[in-house]
Amino acid sequence: MNNKLIFIILLIFFSCRQDREPDKATPASFVRLPGDFEIYNSELGKKSFIPGNTGYSLKLFTTINVSCATCLLNLEKWKLFYKEATKCNKILLVPVCYTKDNFEILKFLFEEKKISGIEFPLLLDSVGTFTEMNKQFGGETSGMSVITNAANKILFSGNPMDSETVRKRFLEFICNFSAQDLLNEN
């Protein structure tokens, strides 16, 4: 009898359990920036981005593996996304890049102009400090991205490069975000 009861309880438990939706706002938490990191984009120059004082009401943080030329295709995808997003709102994209090759491939491709037209800075996280400090990203390979306000408070999260639906929802959130939302957030 007891076994049957446990079985029914387990059945109810698992039937009611829902997988975490990746594309909805997470409980209030903040993105924390490491104290020491390199900002890179040879096209923009280093002065283009001062963490914590950007003047942007919205920021989008994501992690990108830049250890192989193929992985860097994600940068191209973000380039297109950023063009669409900045058409409807002012937002700063901050890809946090990680690799174990001292960013040699990334820098080579920039220097050779094989990567161009990137209008946002890259945060080079050489020892994985960023993902260590920000567990909500689920590690370097997760592809998790978050939209924050100016104070780095997380407003929305998901993986827009893996799913067209999530990508659309990210764009909708960015485009519909208004000054009033900003007041409400604060």
Add this chain to the structure above:
Amino acid sequence: MKQISILFTISILFYFSCKPRSFNQTGTANEYFTIVTVAEETPLFSTSNIIGTGLLIVGDSVLLVRTDGINAMTHFAGWRVSDQQKTRPYFSIGRAPGKSLGFLSYGIYENKLWVNDIVKNRVIISNIAEPDSPNVEKSCPIFYYWTQLQNDSILVGSGNYDSDYKIELLNLHTGKVFRQMIPYSSVNNKSMPREKKMAYESFLYMRPQNDKCVLARRYADEIEIVDLKNQTAKIVKGPEGFLPDVMEAKGNDGKMLSTRNDDTRYAFVKVKGTNEFIYLLYSGYNHYSAHFDYGNSIFVYDWDGNPVSKLSFAGDVADFAVTTDNRIVYALRTKDNTVTKTIINLAK
């Protein structure tokens, strides 16, 4: 008694009809590999903290282990065969001239070590005998899945899926293709789609005397021996004779490609050779296997495609190297980071 005999006969019949056959019986090469040798390996040296992904031999005297490029500052570490002492490392990792970022194919010609850097689009050559001479870079503007070098000037490439030919010869001074051979078969008078070509993606190995090369398929159990002078080719089936089981998809660049599905198996994963024989490391594993690009059998053919011998290892090896006299096989074992030595005595 009669009933027992009948039962016994039926049992025997069932046993042999159901017993899995270790060798394919439909004209594949395995049935011709009558000489099967079990490798009697002796450990030669430990690569210690270096995680090897490939093995090369230079002049029968130095073994080069390709590092994983992550936990090392160089792409290659070397050991002398004679006393198992380390040599200087080769190919620093980096974007500066003479250094290398990443490559698929690499090899040795005339005691020179070369890599085809697919990020830089350059072939980089290191003169092992002259440590002070700087590495030389030469432009290779075309992507090939696998390449070999005939000499300082000529690259032989396979796996340019925008080409209608399986083999192309490229002049490294001009960066131009000057000869194409062995066309992919056309379909309804149209070029074979690139995804179909990719299904037969192959490793390429050049016979040291430069008159022939072999294409060893990754997903099909067959090899193709190409006579570079006559520009002819001969396809030889492998031990099991399976065809590619891959699916088609659109790549990030919008071009069609073939990619692995749940049932994709790897065939040959490494190919080496001497002037007498072709040596092929065979996987046979599904691509979800932990070490799909390892193998425990080396199949040996002569350069006319005749099966010669099969060398069986106790457990998987990641790569191997063969001496020019066909007497010794060195194997790279990543399980315990060692290089082992096996006497094979295949000399003709």
